[in-house]
Amino acid sequence: MSALVRSELLKIRTIRSWWAYLIVIVVFTGLAVAAQIGSADGIDRGTVDFQSDLVETAGIALLLAIILGITIVTTEFRFGTVTPTFLATPSRQLVIGAKAIAGVVVAAGFALLSLVVVAAVALPWLTIVDAETHLADSEIWTRAAQQILSSVLWALMGVAIGAVVQSQVAALVGTLVWIFLGETLLIGIFGLVDVDGAAAYLPFQALDAADGSGGGDLLSYGPGVAVSLVWVALLGIVGAARTHRRDVT
Amino acid sequence: MIEVANLSKRFGKTQAVRDLSFSVEPGTVTGFLGPNGAGKSTTLRSVLGLVHPDAGGATVLGVPYRELDRPVHRVGAVLEASEVHPGRSGRNHLRVLAAAAGLPRSRVEEVLALVELSAAAKRRVKGYSLGMRQRLGLATALLGDPEVLVLDEPANGLDPAGVRWLRDLLRSLAAEDRTILVSSHVLAEVAQTVDRVVIIHRGTLVQQASIAEVLAGAQGATRVRSPEASRLRGLLTAAGATVTDVGKGTLAVDRAPEKIGEIAAANGIVLHELTIERATLEEVFLELTGGETTQ
Known part of the structure; x- marks a missing residue:
């Protein structure tokens, strides 16, 4: 299995889009942190609440994690590399499993990189403006850890979606439309038929709760993580079954 | 050694392969011939566990491909020269597969040299000619130094010098007692390379014989x-x-x-x-x- 994961990690690193992921994370996280600090009041800047919100700008990594998760599965079908992949490893579940593990590793790395950028921008800036920094505060560290776990969950969701849909364009576009339109629409419908409570169990509402920022009608943190994992498992099972049955032509 | 027994596969309305049986003996080069659309690729993909047959099946070295232990070391196959990520270099394409098979990096350099692709190894596959892709495909198949080789139309896109080079390579591999199954839709392309032929048409067996028998049977x-x-x-x-x-x-x-x-x-x-x-x-x-x- 470790050989397979190494192979999957090598696949990710040996195409140019790898650098695009890293550049997007660094640039967008940096801009988001700068905008947030720049627009805040002097007094707020020194609070734990403000600074843990800064940690949350590392959430840029989530979107890239799910795109990566979808792509590492669907790119094999798009370019036909799935043929040599399955010839080398006839057990297709093992291949999907190795991709999931590679996705977890890289997604955790994405979140870490994002957090490093947050620190690299925020710490000098806050020091210069004489705001007290709360690096030792447990809330900051909890939030950072939750960002990493959250990124991992989004990547796993991406791998599962990729295994179910298999067509790269359909999976990427479908997922983005679902996140930004589909769930909003469903939440509205749930409200109309008086089952508002069900909305929190939708996959991306659960994932939203699992980044620890809380709020609104979302589940609390623990249940949010649990429901996210259930969705990943359900889609993962369907995806593994579809991949197993598929004729690779 | 490859055994195909009563293999049938249908895609939608097309019966790609119908009750096909043949065998490939160890230590021979066997040509798998038929016009385009005869069912060659479907048959090879069924043999390699990529396509699920509707009926019948195939074994390689005595077991279904998907049950082979460390398949890269037993069977080398290349089905389409284009099954490579265009943005990855030839060397990295091989490194990815070598990693999955637990093979050392030095083996990648060996097969690159064997197919005479070392000079272009760091270029992205996007810029390769069809002939270079064919060589990369062969390198892929040879990675694990397998005893069985399955090659689908390996001569496609090769220039005359390339075809000759391929023939010499296949003959030298067969001389090492490997089993080689090589498909083609042009008999002349493989006639000087193969010992035996399996000819199919519309998914069914037409003839399985030695190349000499096929020629002798021809009406002159x-x-x-x-x-x-x-x-x-x-x-x-x-x-x-x-x-x-x-x-x-x-x-x-x-x-x-x-x-x-x-x-x-x-x-x-x-x-x-x-x-x-x-x-x-x-x-x-x-x-x-x-x-x-x-x-």
């Missing part, structure tokens, strides 16, 4: 040239032969030269030429597959 005509061609033609026709006038006093006759010579001698006809005309490989192939090849 006899060519006869005579200043009295029209009189000879009448006599031969009267004797039950089918005669075609090919011009300039030359006839093509479906009888052995001995028979034609006897008739000519008995009637005092002078002959200027009497030769056996062998059917060419392509003619044999066209005859066996109903003349529906595309090239």
Whole structure:
């Protein structure tokens, strides 16, 4: 299995889009942190609440994690590399499993990189403006850890979606439309038929709760993580079954 | 050693392969031939566990491919030269597969040198010619130094020098007692390489034989040239032969030269030429597959 994961990690690193992921994370996280600090009041800047919100700008990594998760599965079908992949490893579940593990590793790395950028921008800036920094505060560290776990969950969701849909364009576009339109629409419908409570169990509402920022009608943190994992498992099972049955032509 | 037994596969309305059985013996190069669309790729993909047959099945080295332990070390296969990520370099393509098979990096350099692709190894595959992609495919198949090789149309896109290079490579691999199955839709392309042929058409077996048997079984005509061609033609026709006038006093006759010579001698006809005309490989192939090849 470790050989397979190494192979999957090598696949990710040996195409140019790898650098695009890293550049997007660094640039967008940096801009988001700068905008947030720049627009805040002097007094707020020194609070734990403000600074843990800064940690949350590392959430840029989530979107890239799910795109990566979808792509590492669907790119094999798009370019036909799935043929040599399955010839080398006839057990297709093992291949999907190795991709999931590679996705977890890289997604955790994405979140870490994002957090490093947050620190690299925020710490000098806050020091210069004489705001007290709360690096030792447990809330900051909890939030950072939750960002990493959250990124991992989004990547796993991406791998599962990729295994179910298999067509790269359909999976990427479908997922983005679902996140930004589909769930909003469903939440509205749930409200109309008086089952508002069900909305929190939708996959991306659960994932939203699992980044620890809380709020609104979302589940609390623990249940949010649990429901996210259930969705990943359900889609993962369907995806593994579809991949197993598929004729690779 | 490869065994295909009663294999059938349908895609939608198309019956790609129908009750196909054949075997490939160890230590031979076997040509797997048929026109485009005959079901060659479907058969090979079924053999390699990529396609699920509707009925029947195949074994490689005695077991279904998907049950092979460390398959890269036992069976090398390349199905389409284009099954490479265009943005990845040739070397990295091989490194990815070597990593999955637990092979060292040095093996990647070995196969790159073997297929004479070392100089282009760091370029992205996007910029490769079809011939270079074919070489990369071969390198992929040879990574694990396997005892069985399955190659789908490996000569496609190679220039004449490349075809010759491929032939020499396959012969030297076969000399090391490997089993090689190589598909093609052009018989002449593999005729000098293969020991045996399996010919399929419309998903069913047409012939499984040695290349010599295929040629011997071909209907050859006899060519006869005579200043009295029209009189000879009448006599031969009267004797039950089918005669075609090919011009300039030359006839093509479906009888052995001995028979034609006897008739000519008995009637005092002078002959200027009497030769056996062998059917060419392509003619044999066209005859066996109903003349529906595309090239």
